[in-house]
């Protein structure tokens with residue numbers, strides 16, 4: 001479903017290969033590891049210098065790939081003067097979806113309380129919930145989400161993971177920083193310096209404690225060993 005072969009972006013990604021048929025894949029790694037670059041390349045927002053990626057057989061920049069994926073960048077741009085509901089209406093129209101999809105997205109992310117407020121006065125977490133609802137509306141088969149829960153409170157995180165859990169088909173790729181969330185993924189991919197360092201189940205990857213990954217101790221193991 002998502003196939004990546006030797007993907008390169010100068011100075012940022014040094015040749016990454018991955019294959020995700022289905023399920024939730026967490027991308028872990030310290031700041032600057034290349035997680036956002038990989039997701040932006042998969043979303044077609046960046047052009048690679050080498051290698052290739054396919055989303056259900058389509059190149060990321062092929063217009064046919066657009067309706068197949070949801071992409072949430074690390075700092076989503078939302079027009080500040082629009083009301084939350086207008087942002088969602090815009091996403092719904094662009095995606096050619098019915099009202100039901102919008103209502104589902106509102107319910108999933110709990111947006112009922114601030115639908116009529118302009119983006120400019122929303123809190124950081126409210127904006128993130130809105131951006132997620134707009135991106136995931138219609139439930140495309142592939143989700144590419146860059147630190148989707150970074151600004152969310154515990155309830156918002158639960159709502160997000162409940163939505164992930166309700167997704168029965170498809171591939172979800174998430175850049176993550178927290179161990180407790182990484183444990184919920186089906187597979188984890190550790191990136192560092194633009195390369196894949198390890199790949200495996202959360203148990204395998206989070207159990208790694210060798211000298212190649214000293215940053216794991218600092219970045220991932222907030223909990224006492």
Ligand SMILES: Nc1ncnc2c1ncn2[C@@H]1O[C@H](COP(=O)(O)OP(=O)(O)OP(=O)(O)O)[C@@H](O)[C@H]1O
Nearest residue numbers: 011012029030031032033034035036037038074175
């Ligand atoms: N436009 C750019 N031009 C050149 N280098 C860039 C550009 N954007 C990012 N980089 C560099 O690419 C590397 C990978 O960055 P990237 O944002 O993909 O990392 P990340 O793993 O998502 O990090 P974080 O956890 O901080 O979000 C970093 O060293 C970064 O400084």
